[in-house]
Amino acid sequence: MPLLYIDLIEGRTPSEVGALLDAVHESVVEAFGVPPRDRYQVVRTHPAHEIVALDTGLGISRSSHQVIVNVVSRRRTRAMKEKFYELLATNLAERCGLDPADLIVSITENGDEDWSFGYGRAQFLTGELP
Template identity: 55%
Template sequence: MPLLKFHLYKTRSPEEVKLLLDVAHEAMVRSFGVPQDDRYQLVSEYHHPCMQALDTGLHIERSEKFVLVEVISRPRGREAKLAFYENLCSVLEEKCDVPASDLMISFTENSDEDWSFGYGRAQFLTGEL
């Protein structure tokens, strides 16, 4: 936990997608201090024009390498979120050739009662986690 959802244009090879997920996980571990095996990721791929990602008037140029990351998580502090933005942007640019202008991140926060990792129990509430 957190759950990361990646929205991508359907232009990457399976190897490129795997690398993107691996480096994103590294950034999450570094930013939030979660365990290495705490990894939940989903990928949705879209053909043009099934995903539109404009720049909200910021004059940010987008390309086929655009990545939208939705982070669903328990509350994280401001500094941890800012660190994640920077860490993810840096590793995607360095290791996946994703320009900084092609990364968009959005957080949705929920609470401990909103998670069940299996067996019909809320492990954050039962003390298992």
């Protein structure tokens, strides 16, 4: 069950945001093998001056359409992560017209004891979730 925080520069329509969220979710499902109902996404919009994302010396030219995806998840393999990065860039380019140069992704891993989906219980630990 990944929890995704998606930071955007303000100005996208609700349908554009919806398409972006669908593309992100499908990438997670395919790359990480999570069930389609494991969908937890939080969108945060910002004025352009609140997002500063330079190129880290890679020569990447970014536009005002940047998308920053932060994934909080159980441990994933290197191959799964690489597949996710590639799928995400492809899906967002094809379905949302996002230039892959405008996509930044970060993954933070945690363990089963770090999740509660309600009722004050850690469902991975109680056996309610596999």
